[in-house]
Amino acid sequence: MSGAIDLFDKFQPIIDMRAGLLASGVEDPFGLVMERVLSPTVAICNGRETILLGTYNYMGMTFDADVIDAGKQALDDFGAGTTGSRVLNGTYAGHKAVEQALKDFYGMDHAMVFSTGYQANLGIISTVAGKGDYIVLDIDSHASIWDGCKLGDAEVVPFKHNDIEAMEKRLKRIPEGAGKLVVLEGVYSMLGDIAPLKEMIAVAKANGAMVLVDEAHSMGFIGPNGRGVAEDQGVLDQVDFVIGTFSKSVGTVGGFCVSNHPKFEILRLVCRPYVFTASLPPSVVATAATSIRKLMHAGNKRAHLWENSRTLHAGLKQRGFQLGTEAPQSAIISVIMPDLERGAAMWEALLREGLYVNLARPPATPANMTLLRCSLCAEHSAEQVQTIIGMFERAGKATGII
């Protein structure tokens, strides 16, 4: 039995990091429990009433009365789950209805719904780009994009974040005759910055590449119809594949790809993360379809969300916090912490004030930064945003961040 290797040895550095963090006495930032959820913006966490500022519930649809009614009705009519793959027994009327809602929302010919956004990226990227093809992607891409690259057989070529020239150079070096897929995001969720999609997509197209844009963090409130950053910059018609999720603005769970590609439907047969997993429960697709249709007419909520984003950005900046972007570009305001230790202390101080934000740490973050990511909700009241700024100020002073 000698020489048996514990396969968990490779996790020792992260075990040590976590132990070190908890030894300093902070509440576990990755062990928070929401005991009760009172609304899209308030929950009871670890026994305390807490304002939620890190949920990506941008449009506050989780408690929308019509959305909830649709879910309850579907539970009654279709049961708790489908127990099957989309291509076998798992496509119900509700799955077709939510795909129709997506086609209407984006004005596109095809929509394919996955069980999560993670699986949508995993499935589309690994299937569309095959052996001998090249995927050119931003280095700060979401984990689901990287994992999609890993699952497939294409050559993977990253470029510096939002660097148009670096992307162009790499595209031009790809051997003649190879297929090319450029993968971009509308909003990058770590710093809340947006991509210069207009310029990048023009370069991609000039070099014969197909383009996939992940619009997870823009749906419902960026662009004239809430279709995202590509729509806002007037280039949605140049995008071959839009990836999105139901777990943020839509307020439930699920993922999707919409496209105008004439052969798109074949993906339902060849995309493994679509085929080899059970479809979403009927209640989930019913809530999603109702929510998506309501997001088509959410002008007032959209305007209030932007107001909240601007107010929080200005308030935090004025109090001396270092932010991820010079000006607010999305509904994510990222507060840069000096290091993980002080970031965790600040995170905990905020929690004690009654505010939940997302603690993001290396290696998930760009340039190994520690970030407190704040995501605003259209249901945050103007008073709540002022309360939040006051909490940041007190916690920032108590922990020496400002």
Next chain:
Amino acid sequence: MDRAATAERIAVLIAPFNKKGIAVTDATTFSGDLEFDSLTVMDFVAAIEDEFDIIISMNQQAEIETYGQLVDAVVRLQG
């Protein structure tokens, strides 16, 4: 470009990333000896790609652990 000439140009490019100033040989490893983290790897790979006008895909990078392997790969990629 032959191996010696390629190695000479890579030696110039690696200098700013060689923070501890260790003597680099063909057996020097990037993650172990040079302690490159993922950000350093990205910047260093970009510098090499631009110098030689080549692509070193992530798939190819995964096969490169030592300085010698990098020089060989760059020689090969220049065709």
